[in-house]
Amino acid sequence: MSTAILFLAVLCGPPVALEDPSGEARAALEGFVEVGVQERRERARLVRHQGEAECVDGVRGILARDGEPDAEVRLVFAEFLARADLGDARAAERARALEGLAAGDPAPAVVAASVEGLASMRHPEAGLALDRLVDELARPVLGEVVAALVNTARGREAIVRRVREFAEGTSRPTPDVLGRLLSVYGRAIVDRPGGGERVRDVAPLLAGVRHENDSVRVGALLGLESLISRCTQLLEFDRCSRVLSALEEAGWVSGDLDYRRALVALRFTADPGAAIEPARRLLPRAEDVRDRGERLKRFYGTYLEGIAHAGAGNPERSGPLLSAASDTLAELARDRRDLEPLPGEPSELRLRQAVDNARHLAMVDLQRAVALLLAGRLAADEEVLGLLRAAHVRLLEAQILAERWGVPIGCGIDAILDHDLGPRPLLYENTANPNLSRERGIELLESVGRGWASLAPTEMPGFEPLQDIDPALADPLRDDERFRLLLELESARIQRLLEEALGPGGDVQLGFRVRQIADQKLRKARDAVDAGADRAEAFRFLLERRAPSRLALWLARDLRLEARAVESRAYSERMLEDLDASGLGDPWLEADIGMVLASSYTEEDRPAEAEAVLLGVLDDLESLVRQLEVRRNRARESGDDSGATLAASQIRQTELRIADCLVSLAVNANVRMNEQEKALAYFERAFELDQRDFMRGLLACYRARSGRFEEARAELREVAPAPSLYYNMACTFALLSEPELALEFLRRDFEENLQSRGALARQKDWARGDPVLANLRDDPRFVALVE
Numbered sequence: 001m002s003t004a005i006l007f008l009a010v011l012c013g014p015p016v017a018l019e020d021p022s023g024e025a026r027a028a029l030e031g032f033v034e035v036g037v038q039e040r041r042e043r044a045r046l047v048r049h050q051g052e053a054e055c056v057d058g059v060r061g062i063l064a065r066d067g068e069p070d071a072e073v074r075l076v077f078a079e080f081l082a083r084a085d086l087g088d089a090r091a092a093e094r095a096r097a098l099e100g101l102a103a104g105d106p107a108p109a110v111v112a113a114s115v116e117g118l119a120s121m122r123h124p125e126a127g128l129a130l131d132r133l134v135d136e137l138a139r140p141v142l143g144e145v146v147a148a149l150v151n152t153a154r155g156r157e158a159i160v161r162r163v164r165e166f167a168e169g170t171s172r173p174t175p176d177v178l179g180r181l182l183s184v185y186g187r188a189i190v191d192r193p194g195g196g197e198r199v200r201d202v203a204p205l206l207a208g209v210r211h212e213n214d215s216v217r218v219g220a221l222l223g224l225e226s227l228i229s230r231c232t233q234l235l236e237f238d239r240c241s242r243v244l245s246a247l248e249e250a251g252w253v254s255g256d257l258d259y260r261r262a263l264v265a266l267r268f269t270a271d272p273g274a275a276i277e278p279a280r281r282l283l284p285r286a287e288d289v290r291d292r293g294e295r296l297k298r299f300y301g302t303y304l305e306g307i308a309h310a311g312a313g314n315p316e317r318s319g320p321l322l323s324a325a326s327d328t329l330a331e332l333a334r335d336r337r338d339l340e341p342l343p344g345e346p347s348e349l350r351l352r353q354a355v356d357n358a359r360h361l362a363m364v365d366l367q368r369a370v371a372l373l374l375a376g377r378l379a380a381d382e383e384v385l386g387l388l389r390a391a392h393v394r395l396l397e398a399q400i401l402a403e404r405w406g407v408p409i410g411c412g413i414d415a416i417l418d419h420d421l422g423p424r425p426l427l428y429e430n431t432a433n434p435n436l437s438r439e440r441g442i443e444l445l446e447s448v449g450r451g452w453a454s455l456a457p458t459e460m461p462g463f464e465p466l467q468d469i470d471p472a473l474a475d476p477l478r479d480d481e482r483f484r485l486l487l488e489l490e491s492a493r494i495q496r497l498l499e500e501a502l503g504p505g506g507d508v509q510l511g512f513r514v515r516q517i518a519d520q521k522l523r524k525a526r527d528a529v530d531a532g533a534d535r536a537e538a539f540r541f542l543l544e545r546r547a548p549s550r551l552a553l554w555l556a557r558d559l560r561l562e563a564r565a566v567e568s569r570a571y572s573e574r575m576l577e578d579l580d581a582s583g584l585g586d587p588w589l590e591a592d593i594g595m596v597l598a599s600s601y602t603e604e605d606r607p608a609e610a611e612a613v614l615l616g617v618l619d620d621l622e623s624l625v626r627q628l629e630v631r632r633n634r635a636r637e638s639g640d641d642s643g644a645t646l647a648a649s650q651i652r653q654t655e656l657r658i659a660d661c662l663v664s665l666a667v668n669a670n671v672r673m674n675e676q677e678k679a680l681a682y683f684e685r686a687f688e689l690d691q692r693d694f695m696r697g698l699l700a701c702y703r704a705r706s707g708r709f710e711e712a713r714a715e716l717r718e719v720a721p722a723p724s725l726y727y728n729m730a731c732t733f734a735l736l737s738e739p740e741l742a743l744e745f746l747r748r749d750f751e752e753n754l755q756s757r758g759a760l761a762r763q764k765d766w767a768r769g770d771p772v773l774a775n776l777r778d779d780p781r782f783v784a785l786v787e
Contacts, residue, residue: 025051029058037070044076051080053089060097071107072636078110082117091123099129102145103136109636109644115145116652131158134177146180156188160195167204175211179219182208186227196227196243199250206250224252228260237268255297258282262304267425270432272311279304292332296353299328299360307367307426313435315374322371326364329357355407358398363416365391369451370423373444374436379451380466388451389473389482391416396485403492412547413452413459423448424554438562442555449551458543461578461585462552462571477536477543486542487522493545494518548584556596563762565603572597587624591617591657595664602664603762607672614665621658625651655689662686663698671770680706697725697732704735705772712736723749727763731772742773743781750785 028043035043047055059077062068078101081094095118102114115133118126133145149155163185165171166178173181182205189195189202196202205227208220224247231240241264248257258278265275282301284294306321369387377384395416402409409415418424427433428441436444446463453463456476465474476482494515501511521541528538552575559568572593579585579593594617601610628651635643662682670679683702687695700715712732719725726749733742746767750760764786767773776782 025055026058029055029062032058032062033068037073040068040070040073041076044073044080048076048080048083053086056081056090056093056097060093063097063101071105071110072633074101074105074107075110075113075636078113078117082113082121088123091121092125095121095123095125095129098126099133102129102133107636108641109632109648112645112648119147127155127158130155134158134162134181135173142176142180146184150184150188156191159185159188160192163204167207175213175215178208178211179213179215179217182216182219183222184226186223186225187230190227190230190243196231197239197246199246202227202243202246202250202252206247206252228264232264232268237264240264240268255282259300259304262308263420263426266304266307266311266427267430268432269430270434272308272430272433272435275308275311276305279308295328295332299325299332302328303360303364303367303421306371307421310367310371310374311427311430311433311435315371318371319368322364322368326361326368329361329364332357333361351405352407355398355402355405355409358401359395359409359416359419360421362391362394362398363419363422365394366416366448367423370427370444370448373447379447379454385451385455385469385473388448389455389479392452392456392476393481393485396482396489400485400489400492403489403496406496410547411545413456413549414547414551417448417549417551438558442558442562445551445555449549449555452549456546457578458582458584459546459549460551461548461582462556462575464574475536477539483535483539483542486539490518490522490542490545543582544584546584548579548582548589550589550592553589553593553596556593556600560596560600560603561762563603563765565600569597569600569604572600587620588653588657591621591661594620595661598664598668602668602672605672607668610668610672611665614661614668618658618661618665621654621661625654625658628654659686659690659695662689663695666702670772671766674771676705693719694724694728697728701728701732701735701772704732709736727767731770734773734776737775739776739779742776743779743785746773746782746785 025047028046032040032043047059051059059080063074063077068074078098081098086094098114098117102111102118105111105114115130118130118133127149130145130149134142134149146159149159159181162171162173163181166173166181185205186196205220205223208216208223211217211220227243228240231237231243241261244257244260244264258281261278262275262282265278266272279301282297282304284297302321303325306318306325309315309317309321365387369384369391372381372384372387373379379385392413395413399409399411399415401407416422424445427436428445430436431438449460449463450466453460454465454469455473457465457474472479476486498511498515501507501514525538525541529535552571556568556571556575559565559571575593576585576590576597579590594613598610598613598617601607601613628647632644632647632651635641635647663686666679666682666686669675669682673679680702683698687699696715697719700712700719703709703715704712713736716729716732719729726745730742730745730749733739733745750763768777768786773782
């Protein structure tokens with residue numbers, strides 16, 4: 001059988017029965033440089049799919065020669081070297097070969113694949129290679145290297161070492177390198193025991209904020225953000241307070257610290273009212289202060305105090321404060337003070353702040369509507385609907401600015417609903433707040449969803465609109481103001497695409513073609529309206545750019561966690577129906593909905609239906625990967641490296657969703673169908689695609705279930721315990737006959753991860769029936785934990 005025919009059989013037909021597939025791969029490397037480019041590509045793909053560790057030296061030899069000109073071959077070999085199933089076999093040699101490609105290959109797609117491959121390897125040599133690459137690579141690959149470093153323990157140590165050398169004056173990295181390192185330093189330091197709680201830990205970030213270079217200052221500000229957010233992700237709120245105290249001692253501006261203290265109180269503590277005092281300290285002392293910085297303090301102070309009153313059970317006190325916050329932002333926008341520079345502020349941040357100010361105006365109107373709902377008003381209330389419409393208008397205005405200035409904020413309602421200062425994070429997600437139960441929170445978001453579905457139905461799938469709504473409100477295209485803004489938004493989008501096409505590296509012909517098609521659409525729509533056609537129908541294409549909200553999906557997930565699987569399933573099904581009717585869905589969103597729908601079936605003890613839904617999702621995602629691979633390959637063949645890189649990134653995103661889907665299939669097969677071999681097969685496929693700590697924790701559990709106890713212990717040694725891993729670690733230790741550790745991690749899971757009563761009850765019920773925990777069931781301590 002020729003190499004070409006064998007390769008096609010592997011890709012397109014049923015599995016080929018080979019006595020020694022790796023032998024075929026080794027044979028494909030013989031005389032490799034002597035054949036034509038197409039044959040070399042086919043041979044490289046054969047090695048990618050069937051080669052074993054014995055092929056590594058042959059691949060390295062080919063890559064080391066100067067005579068391999070084809071980027072496609074180099075990329076496929078990079079994928080082979082990074083293959084997860086090779087494990088630690090020849091790992092050091094593979095890492096060095098990938099490092100060579102990352103450092104010296106002229107094709108960005110090959111460099112990106114090599115960096116991603118190094119990031120996926122757990123061998124120490126891979127971490128060292130990434131550390132060395134920090135000094136060798138420029139943007140944008142530098143950012144990928146640093147992001148890869150922060151995901152490994154060895155890489156985090158390298159980041160901390162490099163940043164401290166800068167702070168101590170023993171090294172002088174370039175501004176690009178320093179900015180990138182500082183941007184992830186906050187997370188790197190927090191992931192070390194006790195990190196971030198000393199002045200020495202946080203001082204490099206403050207030095208970066210005061211640096212003369214824009215890239216360094218931006219990176220330091222991002223690092224400060226990650227420092228706080230990582231503490232909250234780890235649910236370590238007391239530690240977050242100690243980090244803030246360290247920042248204060250190091251000399252960080254008090255206003256920013258008060259802002260952070262207010263946010264922590266609102267989002268994570270049982271007393272949202274504790275945010276009131278730090279919010280008030282943000283207010284400027286002199287009422288006549290006119291500069292932008294003081295006005296922004298006034299906005300944040302009044303806004304956060306207003307939210308604090310709503311969260312503390314006094315929503316009627318929110319209205320005046322939120323109105324004052326809106327007035328402050330409106331003054332800034334009216335006077336164009338939102339574009340006034342602050343001392344030492346990079347221009348990039350200034351534009352982002354101006355767009356954020358416009359978005360915050362929309363968010364204030366949304367929060368005012370939420371305060372009315374918390375005070376007992378209904379979604380159909382005229383004032384509530386008026387505020388939701390005003391929020392939509394202001395959001396469109398913000399998105400027009402974002403398009404004009406190239407600032408990404410999203411193109412849908414979630415740009416304010418799920419913003420860090422929006423109602424979902426500040427009010428709904430704080431399950432420790434006794435003034436807003438999870439049940440009441442769900443009712444609140446349901447009201448917001450129904451209200452917005454009545455004003456912009458295509459943007460809020462999954463919700464039933466209110467009855468008897470004025471047609472001018474019910475459809476943005478029949479609302480004169482919103483119709484004008486949608487036209488303006490489309491114009492801004494087309495102009496930005498044209499400017500990108502005319503800029504360096506742009507495709508001028510494509511840019512003018514896009515502009516021509518857009519003009520034709522607009523002209524055709526206007527002619528249709530002049531001829532008597534309905535305006536909303538003629539201009540329906542203006543809504544195609546709007547991203548559907550995920551609110552119904554979020555509610556479906558939360559309802560499932562609250563043991564309300566039937567309601568969860570209803571939201572998922574309605575959302576899929578609405579997306580199908582509007583044509584605005586995307587395969588990733590639909591896959592996410594499908595997985596939540598399947599989880600609801602699992603909760604209802606309907607495992608066969610859950611598996612059928614998940615297999616359908618799996619088919620759709622695998623089909624999408626094939627489409628994206630075709631797009632990537634075409635981009636490579638045409639020399640479009642940026643298009644190839646984008647397609648490769650989308651392939652990776654899709655593969656991670658495939659891994660999630662396979663894990664859901666494994667859980668369903670394990671717990672509900674009691675088919676252990678099927679569950680293991682599903683999970684092994686998932687682990688090939690995703691080897692992050694969470695998956696490694698699951699792998700340890702599955703290894704223990706299969707009786708491979710030493711392998712399970714080895715996997716656990718590679719995993720840093722985190723709240724998301726506690727339950728799986730409890731299961732693994734139970735299987736390893738270590739009940740003390742199993743019960744400890746189960747207790748921590750119940751205490752730290754599941755703060756609402758419904759979610760806790762569901763998890764305890766799951767634990768009672770989980771066959772993995774069967775050997776704990778007679779232990780009185782287990783009985784006490786799950787009762």
